[in-house]
Every structure is written in C-alpha cells, then in structure tokens.
Amino acid sequence: MVDVLRVFCALFVGLIVGISGSCPDGTYGFQCGYRCNCPVTRCDTPDGCNLQPCSPGWSGPTCQKHNKALNKPTSASTAYLPAARAVNGDRGDAKYQLGFHSGFYDRTITYAWWRVDLGERTPIHDVTIYFRKDFKVRRNGIQIYIADTDASPTDGVNCYNVTGNRDGTDIPDVLNVTCSGEGQYLVLYTNTINNEGYDVPIMDFYEVEVDVCSPGTFGADCANYCNCDGDVCDYVSGVCPGGVCLPGWATETCDTVCDLGYYGANCSNDCLNRNCKGDNSSCDRETGECVGGCSAGWDGTDCTHKSHHKLLISAVVGGAAYLLLIIAVSAAAGVCWCTRKNRTGSNRLAHHSQGTPRANHNYENHGTSERSTEVEVDKLHDKIRELLEEAGGVHSEFHRLSVGANRPQLRSRRKGNRAKNRYKDLYPYDFNQVQLTKLHSDPLSTYINANYINGYFKPQAYIVT
Structure with missing residues (x-):
C-alpha cells in the first residue's frame, strides 16, 4: 500500500508540474525533487532559495547545507x-x-x-x-x-x-x-x-x-546540484556512481550542459543523426525533439526509431476495417488453440482411439509458418482495404493460418500425465511448457497443461492453459 501511495504521489506531482510548469509549495528544481529549506515565499520553482534567511539548521547559498547535529541526543x-x-x-x-x-x-x-x-x-x-x-x-x-x-x-x-x-x-x-x-x-x-x-x-x-x-547536492556549500540518472552523487565530489547523467548533461560530475549539436544522457546523441521533417536545426539538449515531426518511416520524440517493422497481420487500432481484421484473426487463433467442434464423429473417435492427434485437431503457436502474411506497418491499411475489396479475401487470408503441431509433445502425452489434460487432442509443446515445483519424489508432479507465450517486448510474457 505504501508503494502505491508513493507512485500516486509521484504521478500527482508530475501532473502538477506538467500542467502548470510549477512545483508544489516547498519543492523546486528538476521534477520538484528538492525541498525548500527557507520560507516558501522566498523559494521559486527553478532555483529554490536564493534569498536568506534559511530555515533553522540549514545554511549555504541555496539552503541545502544541513546541520545534522542540531537538537540531537x-x-x-x-x-x-x-x-x-x-x-x-x-x-x-x-x-x-x-x-x-x-x-x-x-x-x-x-x-x-x-x-x-x-x-x-x-x-x-x-x-x-x-x-x-x-x-x-x-x-x-x-x-x-x-x-x-x-x-x-x-x-x-x-x-x-x-x-x-x-x-x-x-x-x-x-x-x-x-x-x-x-x-x-x-x-x-x-x-x-x-x-x-x-x-x-x-x-x-x-x-x-x-x-x-542534502541528497542530490554537493560541494563546500552544497550549492551544486547532481544531475545523475537514477543515482545520488558523491556529496563531496559530485561524481555519479553509475556514470550516467540525466539527459542534457555530461562529464563525470554531470555538471556540464551538452555542447551544441548533441543531446540525451551523457550528451551521447548527435542531432544530425535524427530524421526530422523539414528544418533540422532545432535540437533540445535533453530530448532532441523534432519540433516539426518526423520524416516518413520514422517515429519517436527524436525521430530515430524506424516505423516500418514487419509484423504479422494482427490487432491494429483504427477504423472499422481494422476491427474486422482483428475479429478475423482472433477467430483464427481460437480455432488454432481449441478443438474444432465441427469435425465428424468418426474422425474424433478414430483420433481418440489411436492416441495420436491428427494435424488439424491440434494447435499452432510457434509463429513461424511460411504461409503467414507479412505486411509493413505503413502499408497495412492498403492491405486491409485490398482484402476487403477482394471477394473472399478475408476468408482466404484466414485459411492461410496453419494448424497442427510442429514441435514435440512427449511430456504431455506420457501415461501418467494424460489424465491432467482437459482434452485428449490438445497437448502442450515440450519446449515452452510451464514447469511446476517438484513434490517430494514424484517425477510427474512438475507437469501442468500450460505453455509460455512470448510477448512483444519480452519472452515468456504470458501463460496459456
């Protein structure tokens, strides 16, 4: 609960700063991370306490030098x-x-x-x-x-x-x-x-x-501010332990602004390497933002990320045509993961009796089928329109999705594990199967009918069962 409150407070402060450009009373500086140790009326948002006197126990030009011994035992x-x-x-x-x-x-x-x-x-x-x-x-x-x-x-x-x-x-x-x-x-x-x-x-x-x-300051009078990214600098030298500066700052003590033409953490990004639309002269030393937007095929604040990644036709927001495609792909996924109920009784009985699943009675989650359609993002809209205009286009695309197992399923089909499967023709692959903690000396206690599924940003992001 405490962590939740901290996150909420951080978001609240960020919202105030983002909307008003000022900090809550009693704070100032980068992300309002410094406390005003002087009367609030003498503390301004960017620079803090520039006028004396400081609050009792505090001193220095910016009132960040603290007498830690005051009134202590x-x-x-x-x-x-x-x-x-x-x-x-x-x-x-x-x-x-x-x-x-x-x-x-x-x-x-x-x-x-x-x-x-x-x-x-x-x-x-x-x-x-x-x-x-x-x-x-x-x-x-x-x-x-x-x-x-x-x-x-x-x-x-x-x-x-x-x-x-x-x-x-x-x-x-x-x-x-x-x-x-x-x-x-x-x-x-x-x-x-x-x-x-x-x-x-x-x-x-x-x-x-x-x-x-105080944390985040250093020097003889504690009047110098640390610009470390994720670290508190050495209170004497100002050196950042991790060696990484906040965007817009460089040198070992992160106290030097980026030279003209460079931006980002440790000033390591060259403004000339951006892909801005139109005039490329404006370059914010912190973000490198392209004020006029990005050239075609690029995105991100500084327009350095390519936007033409190849993706399988999948969920894409926007428009009725996109929604229709999402429904089609979702239906295909459902068919791939579940037993097709419209098979004939003879086929189902034959499959159950033989103990070996037919290819079209199983599922596909490997994602490497040669029959899958790849479309560049900037051409996806045209592809969807083409499928909708073509007679049976979406239907035909749906049937291009492959079904059937293409990886070993030995563990799920062992005699002692078969009873743990809900369906007799739906088996997890061995290579990405979820492993439970072994109970005592039972070698089969680690089995469960469940598989890891990779996410877009990290592997094994989801579990399907």
Whole structure:
C-alpha cells in the first residue's frame, strides 16, 4: 500500500508540474525533487532559495547545507554544563554558561569527551566548532572521531586533530574543518592539559555543527546540484556512481550542459543523426525533439526509431476495417488453440482411439509458418482495404493460418500425465511448457497443461492453459 501511495504521489506531482510548469509549495528544481529549506515565499520553482534567511539548521547559498547535529541526543564523560547545549543552535556570545563545559573538580580525570548521536549512519564532511571566546587555552589538543557505535569514544576513525599554540591563540573562534567519513556518532575527545590552575583535561565550547549536503547536492556549500540518472552523487565530489547523467548533461560530475549539436544522457546523441521533417536545426539538449515531426518511416520524440517493422497481420487500432481484421484473426487463433467442434464423429473417435492427434485437431503457436502474411506497418491499411475489396479475401487470408503441431509433445502425452489434460487432442509443446515445483519424489508432479507465450517486448510474457 505504501508503494502505491508513493507512485500516486509521484504521478500527482508530475501532473502538477506538467500542467502548470510549477512545483508544489516547498519543492523546486528538476521534477520538484528538492525541498525548500527557507520560507516558501522566498523559494521559486527553478532555483529554490536564493534569498536568506534559511530555515533553522540549514545554511549555504541555496539552503541545502544541513546541520545534522542540531537538537540531537548528546552525552559526555563529565559535565559541568550540559552536553545538550552544544547542539541547541545557540552559537554563543561572551557568556560561557550558554555552552558545554566538561567536569574539572575530580582530580582523577584523565580525559574528557563529548558525543552527539546523529540518529543514523551519515556521510560527514564538514564539522564546525564554535569555541568560547574568553578562554582560548582549552582549544588545543581536541581530537575528532567518527564512530558507528558508542562503545568507546575513541573506537571510531580519527578524522581531525585540533593543533596550535598551547594557549590556543592561533586557533580561530569558529573552527571549520574537513572531517570526512561515515558514521552515526561524532566525538570530540581530549587528554591534553592546557589549563591554568587545573591539572585535568577540560573541554568547553558553545556549539558543534555537523554539516551534510542534502541528497542530490554537493560541494563546500552544497550549492551544486547532481544531475545523475537514477543515482545520488558523491556529496563531496559530485561524481555519479553509475556514470550516467540525466539527459542534457555530461562529464563525470554531470555538471556540464551538452555542447551544441548533441543531446540525451551523457550528451551521447548527435542531432544530425535524427530524421526530422523539414528544418533540422532545432535540437533540445535533453530530448532532441523534432519540433516539426518526423520524416516518413520514422517515429519517436527524436525521430530515430524506424516505423516500418514487419509484423504479422494482427490487432491494429483504427477504423472499422481494422476491427474486422482483428475479429478475423482472433477467430483464427481460437480455432488454432481449441478443438474444432465441427469435425465428424468418426474422425474424433478414430483420433481418440489411436492416441495420436491428427494435424488439424491440434494447435499452432510457434509463429513461424511460411504461409503467414507479412505486411509493413505503413502499408497495412492498403492491405486491409485490398482484402476487403477482394471477394473472399478475408476468408482466404484466414485459411492461410496453419494448424497442427510442429514441435514435440512427449511430456504431455506420457501415461501418467494424460489424465491432467482437459482434452485428449490438445497437448502442450515440450519446449515452452510451464514447469511446476517438484513434490517430494514424484517425477510427474512438475507437469501442468500450460505453455509460455512470448510477448512483444519480452519472452515468456504470458501463460496459456
């Protein structure tokens, strides 16, 4: 049910975009796939949030840079001031009481740590620490870890170490560092003693931010958009894992529009190879659409698909003549698949008694008869008209359809399987027969009177029984 609702929502959004050219409130960009992390009144459909301010926890030129640590659960080795104050969104001022401060009265303390639980495994790149401005000595020596568990503060990957003068004067008040890795926990740890009057390690700071690009964006400020087809790009480099760009984009990061004269995924299609009707100069970089339509014998948006595939005379929409032909072919198929009821009783009795089906008592589903009529699509209308105008034309065409078996039917005619057949003169072929799961040691349990039938687009698309 959830999947159905998702599909419905996707179709609904697509309908809105297709009709109005705009996105539902709170979304923007390609297929309305990006969320506006700013007031809706400042978010436009093509470009998103171009005017500040961003919503709480979001930053960057397009408001796609997310502070994943905001208001998440925290813990600490000891706490003179609560650990949660470092993720409350208050970046502090001159009052140290607004931030986190580890304990310092216990002389047995040999290390201090602070940890935030991001709630899920997260691709981390940037970490920002807002230090206390009036007491810089405790900045030096802090180690940053990314971990998957909370078993030990130093069990994870050490992604950065804060180093500088012992008094911390060369370390900025707001320290932004590259700390790349994936994990659920971010840990700040120190065993460095840099304190005047205290001989234990101490940490204090106002705020810690763990900045993550929202899905589909990348770069230092998360202001670059991924144009990957079916993938989410690398949040740092923007490289598409599958190597396939959305139509109209190229290069490894899919951030370059197609050169003039090329279109489609990875800009791999040449506009000159289309078969447009009339002027061939207009070439949309995404679809390659031929605005004036296609030349005779070609179809598709970019007119690159041949339309003269040879087909057996079959169901074709359009007109009373087409409908008549459909009825005729359907009737032929019915005769081919079922026992012809108008045979004489003597023939039927003779066939049943002999155990070997006569050719005209069976069916044909192989589709390779030399007597079948092939007609090109663009000439089908003329062929139908010719059959209708000719005396007995449709009737004659009907009787060109072959009947009878042309493949082995050994399994269906085994002694133990015959009782499973509804008709004694209607047997499935061996080569495309449906196989059931074997029951215990019964070798005949896999048999059922059913055959696979190929579809137009894939083999074994249907089952006939």
